[in-house]
Amino acid sequence: MSFIDKLIANTIRPEIIADTPYTVPDASGFIKLDAMENPYPLPPQLRAELGQRLADAVLNRYPVPSYASLKERIRARMGVPDGYDVILGNGSDENISMMVMAISGGGRRPVIMAPTPGFVMFARSAMLAGADFVGVPLDADMRLDRAAMLEKIAEHNPALVFLAYPNNPTGTLYDQDDVVAIIEALGEHGIAVVDEAYGPFARTSFMARLPEFENMVVMRTVSKLGLAGIRLGYMAAAPKLLEQFEKVRPPYNVNVLTQIAAEFALDHIEVFNAQADQLVAAREQLAADLAALPGVTVFPSAANFLLVRVPDADASCAKLLANKVMVKNVSKMHGLANCIRVTVSTAEENAAFLHALKASLN
Ligand SMILES: *Cc1c(COP(=O)(O)O)cnc(C)c1O
Numbered sequence: 001m002s003f004i005d006k007l008i009a010n011t012i013r014p015e016i017i018a019d020t021p022y023t024v025p026d027a028s029g030f031i032k033l034d035a036m037e038n039p040y041p042l043p044p045q046l047r048a049e050l051g052q053r054l055a056d057a058v059l060n061r062y063p064v065p066s067y068a069s070l071k072e073r074i075r076a077r078m079g080v081p082d083g084y085d086v087i088l089g090n091g092s093d094e095n096i097s098m099m100v101m102a103i104s105g106g107g108r109r110p111v112i113m114a115p116t117p118g119f120v121m122f123a124r125s126a127m128l129a130g131a132d133f134v135g136v137p138l139d140a141d142m143r144l145d146r147a148a149m150l151e152k153i154a155e156h157n158p159a160l161v162f163l164a165y166p167n168n169p170t171g172t173l174y175d176q177d178d179v180v181a182i183i184e185a186l187g188e189h190g191i192a193v194v195d196e197a198y199g200p201f202a203r204t205s206f207m208a209r210l211p212e213f214e215n216m217v218v219m220r221t222v223s224k225l226g227l228a229g230i231r232l233g234y235m236a237a238a239p240k241l242l243e244q245f246e247k248v249r250p251p252y253n254v255n256v257l258t259q260i261a262a263e264f265a266l267d268h269i270e271v272f273n274a275q276a277d278q279l280v281a282a283r284e285q286l287a288a289d290l291a292a293l294p295g296v297t298v299f300p301s302a303a304n305f306l307l308v309r310v311p312d313a314d315a316s317c318a319k320l321l322a323n324k325v326m327v328k329n330v331s332k333m334h335g336l337a338n339c340i341r342v343t344v345s346t347a348e349e350n351a352a353f354l355h356a357l358k359a360s361l362n
Helices: 003-011 014-018 044-055 068-077 092-103 120-129 146-156 176-189 207-212 223-230 239-246 256-267 269-291 313-322 347-361
Strands: 085-089 111-116 132-137 160-164 191-195 216-221 233-237 305-309 339-343
Touching: 044 256, 068 085, 068 256, 085 092, 085 239, 092 120, 092 160, 092 191, 092 216, 092 233, 092 239, 111 120, 111 146, 120 132, 132 146, 146 176, 160 176, 176 191, 207 216, 207 233, 216 223, 223 256, 223 269, 233 239, 256 269, 269 305, 269 347, 313 339, 313 347
Parallel strands: 111 132, 111 160, 160 191, 191 216
Antiparallel strands: 085 233, 216 233, 305 339
8 A cells, every 4th residue: 555545544534435526527518407507697787786896895804704794684585584593604515514513423423314315415414424314215206205204203313304395306395294294203302404495496485484393494595596606505593503503604604705796696686586487487398398208207396407207318318418418317316217307497408408308219
């Protein structure tokens, strides 16, 4: 063994050595339908105004770690109930890892649970923090299996349960009563995180119900709304619970440029909401077009993407790539044989996708 290999074996955790990094393919030159990004740029007038605000940013000082003005806008614009505060993260990804970090370590191996197939960062964050992850399969229609969830909760006593509402990569909007049954089953033994990353497209939210459930965290992000590049997520929960997570948060985790851009975006939230409305209409159109293709199944989606089952996912993805269209091949995930996940985009990009997919079916 070389020096560096010995050094790594002597210092780095075995799970990390065995792990493969989260890779993101280079999409330059492709129609990018693999990451649920909003295809619409900021309108020119707003761009000019934002440019001015960013030019005035105080870059030589650390951010003010209370982030009071940004949090105030989030509370006002995102329906956070009176008496509830938010914590900010460098994207939901950081909020997920802060919560996982707060429950893990110190000689404990807590259980973190989520339905599968689900968002990969739930299981990844658990592994990185030294927690155990238990995935509970969805049913064949990608709905929550309430009985299985309740059974696994009783068996494993999870400290944290993630419920993406709607779910990624399936697009499913779980039944509200099923979600409530899980939150209530956890009681004072476990925290339920309702991940509303796709909230802008689902038009329903657990935010207003925070006062009902002291063990619920509602987590949201501006990424899917059209600001994936600025990396900003937030979560709301009972103040005493949030206080604990606040101890884990790195004090300057949101940078001043993000803070300014997010405040600006929230002041013009109607622009983003209108884009979300357009994407919801486009989703319905694309779902209908796909369902009309022979051998193609489209799962119901409340998000800005569709889960689609085709006769041969690898062949379809190869054809799509040859036509410069990038989607996510999720066919290796549990229960998703021959499934691809495609982001809903502009009429032109959706048409290019449909055209290439059709060609792959012949
Ligand atoms: C995309 C996604 C996120 C990630 O959000 P960021 O704020 O961009 O880190 C969180 N949860 C789910 C379910 C997602 O699909």
